[in-house]
Amino acid sequence: MLELTSANFDASVLASSDLVLVDFWAPWCGPCKLMAPVMEELAGELTEVVFAKVNVDDHSDIAQRYNILSIPTFLIFKGGQVVDQFSGSMTKDALRAKIEKHS
């Protein structure tokens, strides 16, 4: 799981040629905690997709840039562009389906 920071976000996400799933989360968010193992498992299964997360406590600038008003929020980037955005916890199958729509 790639830990995104204000310093590496552009290079890791915007400049990536792969599909990138970014999870905006915080340690105090219950539903975010639920999604952590789901993200880990899917990262092991969908190896062609980059799984990354942004801690909104530490990097509120990135959260502001993407107008994040709820967590967990997931953004899918393709060629540096946001192609999908959705919020809330969900099952592994549901998240997989959301990702596979774009791969």
Add this chain to the structure above:
Amino acid sequence: MPEKLIIIGSGPAGHTAAIYAARAELKPLMFEGSTPGGQLMLTTEVENWPGFPNGMMGPEMMDLFKKQSERFGTRILSENVTEVDFTASPFVVKTSTASYSSEAVIVSTGATAMWLGVPGEKEYGGRGVSACATCDGFFFKNKKIVVVGGGDSAMEESNFLTRFAETVTVIVRKDELKASKIMQERARNNPKISFVWNSEVKEIVGDGTRVSGVKIFNNKTNETTDFATDGVFVAIGHKPNTELFAGKLELDKAGYIVVRPGSTITNVEGVFAAGDVADHYYKQAITAAGTGCMAAIDAERWLASKE
């Protein structure tokens, strides 16, 4: 070989049932569902769970519940049940990938927060509309927030949101609150909180990217006014998670599972229901845990009587 006992749901009811059933050597198999830990995962401090005078965080509490279930041998699958068949024994419980059979089933699928169902609500979900103050309050520092609802959860959310927000306006359908005395007092004494009575949110409006206001209908004067706000937190109650069981278990008009009074016995022999899914009245973590314990004992005795 079928399982002895399957437990569907992983809130206080499900885990208490699992602890008791596992200690009774029933080797329960639990399906956690799409929101493991249930509604307490969306709360902050739980102050009314006896034995913890200083309170405990909801998610932390559910983590401990799970550890205690596992300690006695409960097998926990982080999967969602998609279909059940209670027409023949053993019962069948299906997920999207596999099928399981079990002699007895405890249903503890809980309840889910309801939405308003007004224009703009879906469109601005995650963009200013929220049902989880603890998740999203952080993003409303020094902003104006509206909370919809007059019950305990609305008061709790309002109080919590004042940590971040400049003002919290509570929109209440009646001219009084349904919330408990202590929660009412706390909200009324909070200088950041004000109330709009006899009013309903009819629409949520925004600029395309985020919420900018709500249309409020006063049900006494029949007037509709525009109210500027940056966020809308919905806390108007819950509905039972019983879609799976429609036509398979007896449900009441509101969709709750009907149990024989004083027990967790449903209309299908061998299927038991515990927690909020069968309780439209108390709806507390402690009562859910209590009925979870009852369900495990009911299931254990029923299994023993068959042998």
